[in-house]
Amino acid sequence: MRNSEYPMLKGITYLDHGGTTLTPRSLLNSFCHEMQAVLLANPHSDASNPSASAIMVEETRHQVLRMLNADPAYFDIVFTANATAAIKLVTEGFSGSEDGFDYYYHRNSHTSLVGVRELAARSHCLASNEEAEDWLAGRASNVLGEPVSRRSILFAYPAQSNMNGERLPLSWPGMLRDSPRHPNAYSLLDAAALVSTSPLDLSNYVLAPDFVAMSFYKIFGFPDLGALVIRKAAGHVFDHRKYFGGGTTDMVTCIGDAWVARKHSSLHARLEDGTTAIRSILALKCAIVTHRELFGGLGKVSEHTSWLAKRLYTRLISLKHYNGAPVCHLYNHPDSTYGDPTTQGATVAFNVCGSDGTWVGPWKVGTMLRARKIYLRTGTLCNPGGIACALGVDAELLRRAFNEGFRCNTEADMIEGMPIGIIRVTLGAMSTMEDVDVLINALYQNVTEHNDALKPSANDYNNKVDSVMTSN
Template sequence: MEMSKEEFLGQFGGDYGYPGAPKGVDEMRATEFKRLEGMAYLDHAGATLYSEVQMADVLNDLTSNVYGNPHSQSDSSMATSDLVTAARHQVLKYFNASPREYKCIFTSGATAALKLVGECFPWSRESCYMYTMENHNSVLGIREYALSKGATVLAVDVEEVADLAKNHGSDSLYKISRRSNQRRGKDVLSHNCQNGSLSDILGQKFSLSLVKLIKEGKIPLQQQIIALFSLDSSVFSMLIKYIKYRGKWMVLIDAAKGCATEPPNLTVYPADFVVCSFYKIFGYPTGLGALIVKNEAANLLNKTYFSGGTIAASIADIDFVQKRKNIEQVLEDGTISFLNIASLRHGFKIIEMLTTSAIERHTASLATYVRNKMLDLKHSNEINVCTIYGQQSSKVEGLKMGPTITFNLKREDGSWFGYREVEKLASLFGIHLRTGCFCNPGACAKYLGLSHSDLVSNFEAGHVCWDDNDIINGKPTGAVRISFGYMSTYEDAEKFLKFLQSSFVSLPVQFNGYMLNLNSLNLIDNSSQKAVSDIHLKSIIIYPVKSCQGFGAKSWPLTTGGLMYDREWLLQGSGGEILTQKKVPELGSIRTLIDLELGKLFIESPTRRDKLQVSLLESLADLREEIDVFGQRMVINDRFLQDALGKGDCKQKLPVDAMRFRPNLVISGSSPYSEDNWKKLCIGEACFTSMGGCNRCQMINLHQDSGQVLKSKEPLATLASYRRKKGKILFGILLNYEDIMEGENEIVAERWLQVGQQVHPSIE
């Protein structure tokens, strides 16, 4: 599968790596992105990365100059005003927008710019807001302003059906199909749904010539319409309004993602509004975006609120206010983020050195290479591993693929890998990607085949954004997305492809001279499931405080729910939140001990000399609800630690003991994995029922040593390579203690576990 770098350069060398620039991508990564060593950052659509040289320039600028509040006339304030003016011109230049025709309004981001247009636009009952299914929530949110003013809202699908380069002046280049018609009355929001044909354009880029066609009135839509079109589901969105009394269309392009590799040329495609966020272009600063607005379009925006810096004069005790004439000052409330604005020139310096056209070719070469390799991935039974959304060949010659790939993965039986499983495993390999619906519910539903009833039932089942419910009723609820940036490399692409190959592709393997499928290997020797005399209880570990260290005991009593006092206490933060090692890994260095004779719990921290003492007689009633969650006990087989972790081609072995897995009971004397098939087991007179395998997470990668928490990717990465089952990485089993009642009053019989007791497992 792997293509050598020489072969890759032979195919893509004309576009990859900035061959004509002063500094190539390999040199740039080595000198300006040293922090990326060992990782592959593939979420540039979410946020690209700042360079170390860029940040050094920003620091030098801020430590060498004095910038005052621009709402003043001092020398430092005037210097700031001049810098802000220069920054506005630099932003306009980036979009090839003439300062005579366009203005740059700084906002806190692209979302704030969209909101500004939505709240200032002159909506009425004659307006109709139309948007494509592929739009971001920040764009969909504009419909709230439209609906509140009585406007109609439409959702549509747009398909390019002809090549714009060969059909100048044609009125039928796009097929537009309506999805739904929404209108909000006094109390009701009604929906008129119509079925429309779907187009599959995710990750593809349509020509911005659509802007010209709209402005020239050559798109045959209804009159009195506001429409939102997605030119690239990961790049551009367009908002169009036919204003009856002015007889023209207004066009808004959401260029938040697209402007990093291919900003719209406003001289060629004269949109009325463009929004962007600068961290998407060069990583820093965050919290700063812009609204690029055409002069005549700016006159339509009616802003109600006024603030410092937006008015020429006001009187406090009567209704008198005069707004400024300058549209930038009218729309920019309060003091702008002038220090962040000062840093823009240092980011643009990188873009100007490389050029946007070279960045676009560089990122497209990587995306094309990875996309083609992903489509070639097959399981041993020839089932495709990757389903890439928007990967169908286009009818249109001018259609280009962007730097983003959105996909899901299938098992060899046709079922889906959950996107959260992919994300968790990727983190073990040092790969940063994004999963979910990317704040784009329309595209998610459209390409995943989720109906309205599916979406509602998923929500009622508890699924919300950013949770772990990645598969519901056999269907993905989201997808996986990777995206490339200007500093992405061939090595990043190869790291990702090797991750897919090693983690998700089922291949036939040679075993004792026979070809077997890796996933069909039975790792359990059924002959070892019989109870034998040498299976015994090796260790008992109690964890009184969840996420803190446990302590070993030679013997320990059982009570309702399991081991007495195990996970009875939780640590609570100052804000009321429950603390765990996932949030505070250092909890693993806190030592605990229970003295049953004294009736006390001792808690000791390596950072304090004194020990905390807690009486075991104190009421725990208020904690009982939380305690029940952790009522199951966990048992592991210590033979695994000796035998199984020797697998793989690791350069050096990592010593792993049982305590890394935080078990309650460690069993010795049986073969590795034998506990997987145990249904019940008895230890002495105490009997337990298996609740199934214990799902593992990155917490087992935390290594507590001398109070210091050292992180690594092992042993979870090794476990993940062959102990995965339906998205779970299993090791050890969970046990439920079977209480036994005695006497006329049915009192729970007192049972004790003792190290060395015989263990009698049963697989029936």
């Protein structure tokens, strides 16, 4: 299946599915077929009501809701460019209110969640799961001071860290809703990393997040499209949104009074600005079917990638230099367990050390691997809080590093002998044991220091590498 569906993988070991997963040939074929079979007019121009395009878009919306076990009576889906655009849309709703909003975000947040703080009246980064749970349950005093009357609170966190794959509790939105200390608070779940290799179940609408952001290319490899899932009970947040775009209004006046009547038929009718991404949505419809045919659904993908990630993790920790010093320092959260998909996704984050414990810059390792056609991600990974905690560096040191010329994913990624960045492997539905073995072998051959007297010859190595690796 790999050869026929993913010809672009020939001779390549691709380990950056968290960046984007790859597009299977069957999806492209089915998309090309549909594009030639169906006339897709702009739904805003087509006089037939509803148009073929509008019907296809609504069908796809329902398919996505079904994929999430989300009852359309309680949830709506707004198609967006990507997860970031979905997060920005939520921010537009909250920042439109006269009283503004207070913002709490988890330290594992992707930069796209962190950026919301710039529009908040006050913001606070919850530095650990314990701090988050104390705050959610109303046990901690309010670090931002007393809530301002009528000002809403937005709490955001990733369902899975894009840095090390730690899966965070999906019970937090329910805790927030139950807490009498937070009567005017809403939750935003960034599911971009989670849903790439895991199902997300929104069947319990009482405990579900108010907003869920995701990017479909991370699940299917195509199309480049995202979505915001909105719990309808929280839809009033968008009553404050100021901007309106084409297609979201029933009437606008400009000469004389500046007046607008916004659409009220549904949240998506009100929030999908401009021409609907009809071709991308058609591709999404094809992608949902193809993915199920190829992989049997996200539950199966979760089982496969979870097993593979455990194998990779185990082999990385067992890589040792000739003197017994570990080759890799791994950054998994202590409460996460590889092989347990409720706490850990298919991501392994690490750095490389020499036999004397000195760090090797992640960019250098990444460049060496890339030369061997192994693709993975290095750098600070758009996860500023997670990286700072994993590396044990504070804001002052990071600013100093910046002033001294550090830039993410360049050769200058060390300060005072410490790396400012990590190496990240993310596995996907079509990853194989061989992908894992190729990476381990490359690290064994190129960064592991061997005792020359014991070092196997190239031939020995090729024959015995597996037993060498597992006995270490």
